Structures are given as C-alpha cells and as structure tokens.
Amino acid sequence: MADYIEPRLLKGFRDFLPNAEIVRRSLIENIENTFKSFGFVPIDTPAMEYAEILLGKGGGETEKQIYRFKDNGERDVALRFDLTVPFARFIALHQNELTFPFKRYHIGKVWRGENTQRGRYREFTQCDFDIIGSNSPASDFEILFLIHSALQNLGLDINIHVNHRGLFNRFLSHIGQIEKSVDILRTVDKLSKIGKDETYKNLCGISGDVNAQKILEFIGAKGSFNEVLDCITKLSGGVCAESQRLSMLYQFMIDVVPSSNKEPFVLAPSITRGLDYYTGVVFETFLNDMPEIGSICSGGRYDNLAGLYSKNTSIDASISGVGSSIGLDRLLAALESLNKLPPSNKCSAAITCIDIEKSGQYQALAAKLRQEGITCEVFLDAAGNAEKQLVKQFMLAEKKGIPYVIIPGVNPLKDNITLREIATRQNKELTLNEVLSILPRSFTKK
Amino acid sequence: MADYIEPRLLKGFRDFLPNAEIVRRSLIENIENTFKSFGFVPIDTPAMEYAEILLGKGGGETEKQIYRFKDNGERDVALRFDLTVPFARFIALHQNELTFPFKRYHIGKVWRGENTQRGRYREFTQCDFDIIGSNSPASDFEILFLIHSALQNLGLDINIHVNHRGLFNRFLSHIGQIEKSVDILRTVDKLSKIGKDETYKNLCGISGDVNAQKILEFIGAKGSFNEVLDCITKLSGGVCAESQRLSMLYQFMIDVVPSSNKEPFVLAPSITRGLDYYTGVVFETFLNDMPEIGSICSGGRYDNLAGLYSKNTSIDASISGVGSSIGLDRLLAALESLNKLPPSNKCSAAITCIDIEKSGQYQALAAKLRQEGITCEVFLDAAGNAEKQLVKQFMLAEKKGIPYVIIPGVNPLKDNITLREIATRQNKELTLNEVLSILPRSFTKK
Numbered sequence: 001m002a003d004y005i006e007p008r009l010l011k012g013f014r015d016f017l018p019n020a021e022i023v024r025r026s027l028i029e030n031i032e033n034t035f036k037s038f039g040f041v042p043i044d045t046p047a048m049e050y051a052e053i054l055l056g057k058g059g060g061e062t063e064k065q066i067y068r069f070k071d072n073g074e075r076d077v078a079l080r081f082d083l084t085v086p087f088a089r090f091i092a093l094h095q096n097e098l099t100f101p102f103k104r105y106h107i108g109k110v111w112r113g114e115n116t117q118r119g120r121y122r123e124f125t126q127c128d129f130d131i132i133g134s135n136s137p138a139s140d141f142e143i144l145f146l147i148h149s150a151l152q153n154l155g156l157d158i159n160i161h162v163n164h165r166g167l168f169n170r171f172l173s174h175i176g177q178i179e180k181s182v183d184i185l186r187t188v189d190k191l192s193k194i195g196k197d198e199t200y201k202n203l204c205g206i207s208g209d210v211n212a213q214k215i216l217e218f219i220g221a222k223g224s225f226n227e228v229l230d231c232i233t234k235l236s237g238g239v240c241a242e243s244q245r246l247s248m249l250y251q252f253m254i255d256v257v258p259s260s261n262k263e264p265f266v267l268a269p270s271i272t273r274g275l276d277y278y279t280g281v282v283f284e285t286f287l288n289d290m291p292e293i294g295s296i297c298s299g300g301r302y303d304n305l306a307g308l309y310s311k312n313t314s315i316d317a318s319i320s321g322v323g324s325s326i327g328l329d330r331l332l333a334a335l336e337s338l339n340k341l342p343p344s345n346k347c348s349a350a351i352t353c354i355d356i357e358k359s360g361q362y363q364a365l366a367a368k369l370r371q372e373g374i375t376c377e378v379f380l381d382a383a384g385n386a387e388k389q390l391v392k393q394f395m396l397a398e399k400k401g402i403p404y405v406i407i408p409g410v411n412p413l414k415d416n417i418t419l420r421e422i423a424t425r426q427n428k429e430l431t432l433n434e435v436l437s438i439l440p441r442s443f444t445k446k
Numbered sequence: 447m448a449d450y451i452e453p454r455l456l457k458g459f460r461d462f463l464p465n466a467e468i469v470r471r472s473l474i475e476n477i478e479n480t481f482k483s484f485g486f487v488p489i490d491t492p493a494m495e496y497a498e499i500l501l502g503k504g505g506g507e508t509e510k511q512i513y514r515f516k517d518n519g520e521r522d523v524a525l526r527f528d529l530t531v532p533f534a535r536f537i538a539l540h541q542n543e544l545t546f547p548f549k550r551y552h553i554g555k556v557w558r559g560e561n562t563q564r565g566r567y568r569e570f571t572q573c574d575f576d577i578i579g580s581n582s583p584a585s586d587f588e589i590l591f592l593i594h595s596a597l598q599n600l601g602l603d604i605n606i607h608v609n610h611r612g613l614f615n616r617f618l619s620h621i622g623q624i625e626k627s628v629d630i631l632r633t634v635d636k637l638s639k640i641g642k643d644e645t646y647k648n649l650c651g652i653s654g655d656v657n658a659q660k661i662l663e664f665i666g667a668k669g670s671f672n673e674v675l676d677c678i679t680k681l682s683g684g685v686c687a688e689s690q691r692l693s694m695l696y697q698f699m700i701d702v703v704p705s706s707n708k709e710p711f712v713l714a715p716s717i718t719r720g721l722d723y724y725t726g727v728v729f730e731t732f733l734n735d736m737p738e739i740g741s742i743c744s745g746g747r748y749d750n751l752a753g754l755y756s757k758n759t760s761i762d763a764s765i766s767g768v769g770s771s772i773g774l775d776r777l778l779a780a781l782e783s784l785n786k787l788p789p790s791n792k793c794s795a796a797i798t799c800i801d802i803e804k805s806g807q808y809q810a811l812a813a814k815l816r817q818e819g820i821t822c823e824v825f826l827d828a829a830g831n832a833e834k835q836l837v838k839q840f841m842l843a844e845k846k847g848i849p850y851v852i853i854p855g856v857n858p859l860k861d862n863i864t865l866r867e868i869a870t871r872q873n874k875e876l877t878l879n880e881v882l883s884i885l886p887r888s889f890t891k892k
Contacts, residue, residue, distance in 0.1 A: 039823025255806025360701025377485025
C-alpha cells in the first residue's frame with residue numbers, strides 16, 4: 001500500500017481549472033444555442049467501442065494513434081478518435097428510429113496518441129454538426145449559414161472558403177487525369193505549405209508540364225466568387241451540375257447577407273480537404289482578424305456515410321450528408337487573443353460570515369438574491385474578532401473576483417444591509433430591495 | 447479491408463438518441479444553474495490517468511472494475527472510475543493555484559467494468575460537488591442546502607437523511623467497541639438489506655449481546671430530529687462536539703425552510719456510508735414520492751482528501767472537505783416516472799421548402815425568427831408539385847413534434863405568410879409580425 005503517490009498528468013492530457021473551464025463551457029453553450037436555434041438536436045455515443053468498428057477501413061495514421069486495448073472480457077476495444085466514425089455506426093444502427101433529414105450536433109471528447117511535440121493534445125473536444133439524408137443544395141447552404149451564424153454570435157468576422165470536390169474531379173476527367181487524382185490531390189493539398197513552384201514541380205512529375213500548368217491555373221483562380229466560378233467552369237468543360245450548385249450557393253448567400261456587408265463566402269479552388277471522404281462541396285473557415293491560425297471550422301458533403309456498417313445497400317445509398325466540425329481549442333485560443341471570450345457567469349456577491357450560528361439565515365438571505373437571478377456565494381468561516389474577519393473576507397472576495405460583499409445586520413433577514421463595493425472600497429447601508437436593484441443579474445429569473 | 451462491419455455497441459454502453467440526450471442535457475443544465483447560483487465553479491480532469499494514481503490505496507472492487515491498459519508508450523494507464531480520486535489528485539497538484547475554501551462541481555463520464563446483469567452501465571455520468579478547505583458547520587450545511595435547492599428547482603419533494611460518522615465512533619468508544627468498528631460498520635450498513643434480526647445476530651457475534659443491543663438501539667433511534675439527537679447523544683456519553691454540530695445543522699435548516707413546510711432533514715443514525723472515507727457528517731437523499739429507488743444524492747465530510755498525493759503533510763491537514771454526488775441516471779429515471787422531466791428546448795416552427803432556389807430567402811426569414819428567440823428549422827427538400835410537397839412537409843413537422851409550419855409567400859421576405867398549426871390543421875394568412883407574436887419562444891433573446 002502506497003503512502004505517497006506523485007500527483008501528475010499523462011503527457012498530452014490537461015486539467016481545466018475553474019477560470020478555463022468556465023470559459024470553455026460558455027463557449028460551448030453559446031455555440032450550442034445557435035445549433036438549437038436552427039432546430040439541430042444533440043446525440044451522444046460511448047467513448048469506447050469495438051476496435052473493429054472504430055478502425056473501419058483502417059488507415060495508417062488512425063491505427064497508430066488510436067488507444068486500443070483488451071477489456072476485462074478480452075474484447076478488442078478502443079477509445080473514439082473522432083466523432084465521425086461513431087456517427088456513421090450510429091446512423092447504421094438507428095436509422096429506423098430517426099427522422100430524415102436528420103440534423104444533429106455532437107460535442108464530446110476524443111482521444112489520439114498524437115506526438116505532443118507538435119503542440120497537440122491527446123484528449124480534446126470535438127464539435128460536429130451534420131445534416132444526413134438530404135442531397136439538396138439547401139442543406140449544403142444550411143451548414144454554411146450555420147457556421148456563419150454560430151461564429152457571428154461569438155462576435156467573430158469570418159469568411160468561408162468554399163469549393164466543390166466533384167467539380168475538381170470533373171476538371172481532372174476533362175484533362176484526362178482522373179486516374180491520377182489521389183496523387184494530384186495529395187500534392188495540391190500541400191500547396192500552402194510547400195508553395196507554388198514546388199507544387200508545380202511535383203505536378204509535372206505526376207501529369208506532365210502541360211497538365212501541371214492547367215491544374216495550377218484551376219487551383220490558382222482568383223477574383224470574385226462569380227469570376228472564379230466562370231474560370232473553373234470553363235476549365236472543367238463548361239456548365240455542369242457541380243458548377244450550378246456552386247452558383248446556387250452564391251445566390252443563397254446574397255439572399256441572407258445584407259448587401260452592405262463583405263461577402264462571407266470565397267470560392268477557393270485549391271481547397272480539396274486532401275484525401276478525406278468528401279464528394280461534393282468542401283469548405284474551410286478563416287477569421288478575418290486572424291487568418292494565420294488556419295481553418296477553425298471545416299467540412300463538406302460526403303456520400304453514403306454509414307455504408308460500411310450497412311448490409312442493405314439500397315437504403316444506405318440515400319444516406320448522404322453534409323457536415324462540419326469546429327476546432328474548439330483553436331477557436332478558444334483565437335477568442336482569447338482577440339479579447340472576445342464570451343461573457344461567463346460570474347458571482348455577483350458574497351455574504352460575509354460574522355456569526356457562524358447565523359449561517360442558516362445567511363443562506364436564507366442568499367436564497368432571496370438567487371431567486372432574483374443574482375449569483376451569490378455565502379462565506380463559511382468566521383473566527384476571531386468581527387473586524388479582522390471582515391477584512392479577511394473582503395480580501396477573499398477580491399481574490400475571487402466578486403464585485404460586491406454583503407454584510408448582514410444582527411438580524412440578517414430583517415435589518416438593513418451594508419453593501420461594500422470591492423473596487424471602490426465604499427460601504428453603503430441599504431435595504432434588501434435597494435441591494436436587489438444594484439446587484440448585477442447573472443442568470444435569467446425563473 | 448472489410449466490406450461490412452456489423453454496427454453494435456459494447457455491453458453496458460449506450461447511445462443517446464436526440465430525445466434522450468435533450469432531456470439529459472436539460473437536466474444537467476438545470477442542476478448546473480443551481481450550482482452556479484451558489485457560486486460553485488466547474489472543473490474538468492482527463493478521462494485517462496496513470497493507473498497508479500487512479501488506483502491509489504487500491505481496493506478489491508475498484509481494481510476488478512477499472513479499465514486499465516498499456517498505452518502506445520507502454521505507460522500503465524486507466525480510465526477514471528469516479529470523479530473523487532481525480533479530484534484528490536487535482537487538489538494536490540493545483541493547491542497553490544486555487545482559492546480556499548474552494549467550491550467546485552464536476553460533471554463527467556466515468557467507466558467501470560461492472561456486471562451489467564445488475565442493470566448497471568459501464569459508462570455513466572457523475573455529478574460531484576464539494577467544498578474543500580473549510581471545516582465549518584456552515585459548509586456542511588451549504589452542501590445540504592445546495593442539494594435541497596437543486597432538487598427543489600427540479601420540482602422534487604425530498605428529504606435528506608443525515609448522520610454524523612464521528613458521533614457513531616464516539617458511541618463505539620463509549621461502549622468499548624471502537625476497535626471493532628470496521629466489522630460493526632460493515633454489518634450495520636447491511637441493515638436495510640438483511641433486516642433487524644439478522645443484523646442483531648451478526649452484531650452479537652462481533653460485540654456480544656449486550657453491546658449488540660446497544661448498537662441496535664443507537665442505529666434504530668426514531669422520532670423528530672431533536673428526539674433522535676437527544677437519544678443518540680445520551681447513548682454516546684453526553685453532549686460533545688459532534689452532537690453540537692448536528693444541533694447547529696438542525697437550527698440552520700429551521701432558518702431557511704418556511705415553518706409551514708415539512709422538515710427536509712431527518713436524523714437517521716443507521717446511515718454510515720459503509721466503509722467510505724467519511725469522517726464527519728454523512729447523508730443520503732430520498733424522494734418523498736419515490737423512496738423505494740434509494741438515495742439519489744449521497745455524501746459527507748472527509749479529512750485530508752489529497753493526503754495520498756501530498757508530500758507536505760502540514761498543508762494537507764487543512765484540506766478537509768464536504769461533498770456529495772448526484773446519481774444522474776437514477777434521478778433521470780425518477781423524473782420520468784414522476785412526469786417531472788425538465789422542459790426541453792423544442793423547435794417552435796419549420797419553414798417549408800417550396801422553391802429550392804429560394805432557400806437563401808427561407809434562411810433569411812428563419813434568421814428573423816431566431817433573432818426573436820424562436821427556434822426555427824428550415825426544411826431543405828422540394829420536389830414534385832407544390833401541394834404534395836406541402837403535405838409531405840406537414841407530416842415531417844408532425845413526426846418531429848414541431849407545432850407550427852410557416853409557408854412563405856412568393857416573395858418570402860415581403861409577402862404575407864401562411865401559418866399552419868399542426869394540431870388543429872388550420873392555416874391562417876398573417877404578417878411576419880403577427881407570426882412573431884404567436885410563436886412560442888424557446889430561448890432568451892440576446
């Protein structure tokens with residue numbers, strides 16, 4: 001039996017102390033309120049599943065990073081490393097219990113044994129939202145508009161870089177390079193990292209210099225949304241279903257964004273989301289005040305999400321969807337830098353403890369404040385003479401960031417109250433009603 | 447590479463579908479609002495820690511049930527099986543960053559490889575709240591009052607069975623049986639399961655029939671709070687610090703509960719919380735309308751929570767605390783049976799999709815509703831003739847439990863709106879302002 005165990009955390013894992021956790025929860029609550037206002041509903045899935053299910057079709061990185069082990073019943077299990085694979089399994093398992101189109105969000109922790117030297121965490125929170133069972137351009141747009149609304153509700157000025165993976169494929173077919181699409185995608189995806197010249201050199205190796213030039217022309221198209229659309233439509237052989245869909249999305253955006261505002265969508269043909277499973281629209285979201293941190297919300301349209309877990313292929317075929325994921329950690333860091341952290345529920349007042357025997361009455365007084373929507377802490381310890389005790393308790397309130405201290409009278413529920421404002425160090429003798437009119441509300445009265 | 451993987455869950459693990467997850471989140475939000483109104487702050491800790499830390503002093507059941515494995519770096523790790531042990535480690539690691547008394551809550555998932563035949567889950571949510579660093583009776587009371595307030599805010603009528611583990615020990619010392627306290631506690635703890643006669647027989651085996659009789663008299667004391675307190679105080683050798691603390695808690699309760707109400711505290715000397723680490727006040731909470739489901743919130747006072755993880759024993763000595771844990775699953779089941787589930791944020795209206803080209807305008811209309819605090823879903827698919835489409839969309843709204851359907855005019859943002867009430871199947875032509883005045887608000891306008 002141990003007598004002392006050193007308190008320590010696993011590398012890549014974090015505690016959240018109150019100030020950090022309050023902010024994190026406020027941020028999630030704020031985003032969740034936007035999801036709810038759109039009629040999106042939450043789901044949850046287990047942290048642990050059969051490894052077979054989570055690994056799915058397998059893949060190098062996933063298999064290296066996943067936490068996989070044998071449970072006490074010798075089952076081969078693993079911790080979820082994203083919320084997409086569990087969602088695919090969820091859809092396959094419950095499709096008869098759900099109403100489609102199904103609009104859901106899922107906020108939960110995931111675990112990856114990543115190399116922490118890259119500043120990554122091994123436990124982090126993902127925030128996914130998807131519409132499943134509709135192939136309508138209206139559902140592509142709803143996801144884009146939801147991203148825009150959620151981030152606008154956080155006071156952020158963003159633009160969303162949009163592209164269509166299908167249009168890129170059509171272009172590759174048009175220039176006879178579709179069979180090399182995996183290699184081309186892998187190369188194009190590195191454009192922002194390795195630069196145009198290096199990308200050109202790599203593309204020449206794959207497709208020859210004429211095609212490399214065309215590919216660079218496609219992914220490098222610049223201008224307004226419609227100018228870029230015109231350009232890449234021509235390069236792909238003319239108007240097609242994919243270019244028409246992009247055109248509709250642009251029209252939808254014009255319809256919702258006041259014409260005085262900067263357009264929030266940019267058509268960016270270099271965005272392909274690499275080797276991901278996307279088949280239609282793809283997008284990445286950047287902060288106008290902080291583009292250098294990269295995309296804070298990415299996603300796209302995919303086909304047949306639940307296919308791997310479904311026997312009945314005729315049903316699955318209809319389960320295509322469009323979805324996105326907010327990078328909460330990155331967003332939180334950005335909000336902090338931009339000084340735009342959402343307001344958090346802070347305690348408005350503390351009631352001092354002068355006579356421990358009156359602790360019940362102090363709580364009764366606090367209950368009156370709480371009923372009015374005022375967050376109120378009751379201090380619990382009194383010792384020594386009343387004056388020294390008060391000074392100690394003022395300091396405690398200041399340390400905790402509580403703006404007002406309530407010093408009850410001899411009869412806490414009937415006598416006047418001394419209200420001390422910590423910032424000004426001023427005391428005022430007031431009635432309870434006067435106190436109620438001064439203290440800031442922290443939550444909505446029930 | 448697999449072509450089909452059967453979608454299934456591990457035994458003891460659950461998916462939460464939207465209706466269940468909405469209710470679960472509303473319940474947590476409701477409880478959390480009470481915590482916040484008391485000035486309690488949230489923390490979080492990792493799901494995974496060094497096994498050494500989570501196992502602590504070890505113990506049969508924990509070691510059998512914990513999910514423990516080697517990670518990719520051959521570290522001996524485990525999933526947390528409660529929130530108490532991580533909290534002890536948290537306090538030891540961060541004591542210099544925290545302000546004491548520290549009032550925190552922690553709501554999070556924990557994992558135990560329990561025998562699922564007993565109807566238990568292997569993944570479930572715990573909801574713990576504690577005050578650390580105060581030995582004041584006011585802090586014991588605050589936890590009791592917080593339990594009372596949180597459950598009252600859920601519309602529940604409860605009583606809290608209180609006892610003092612220290613008074614029980616003093617009683618055992620008084621009758622010369624303190625050295626047998628572990629065996630006695632283990633036996634007493636089974637009273638409600640095995641009955642009085644069997645308990646007596648077992649106690650006789652441990653302490654002889656005279657002492658067994660006295661122990662039964664102590665744990666079986668009945669009457670009002672003060673009557674029971676008088677009885678067990680006498681049996682313990684007279685007034686002492688422990689009996690005085692119970693007496694104060696009773697006075698505090700009288701101060702906060704209107705005299706017309708049934709007293710919410712019962713002094714119940716048979717409650718000892720078994721072999722747990724409690725040293726002072728202990729308590730269990732029962733629903734008056736459903737006592738048979740057992741305690742929905744239990745806890746007590748403990749000494750030196752973080753001692754195992756602290757080298758500097760002079761500091762630790764001050765970190766005693768009092769805390770409690772709400773059994774969310776049990777509470778949820780009870781609220782469902784009693785028809786008292788908290789109201790959940792339901793979607794008030796759906797906007798029909800008649801002309802897919804107008805999807806942007808439908809979203810702009812929805813944004814106007816959302817700005818007024820109305821949760822509004824936009825339907826995304828239109829095909830075939832408008833009339834059949836509308837019937838389909840009315841059915842979809844009904845299936846989703848959405849009470850109103852908005853059928854926009856040809857110019858969705860300018861023309862009058864047809865509002866259909868699903869329950870009455872009646873349509874009305876209205877202006878946007880009239881629609882805004884009718885639709886129920888789902889959330890507070892920003």
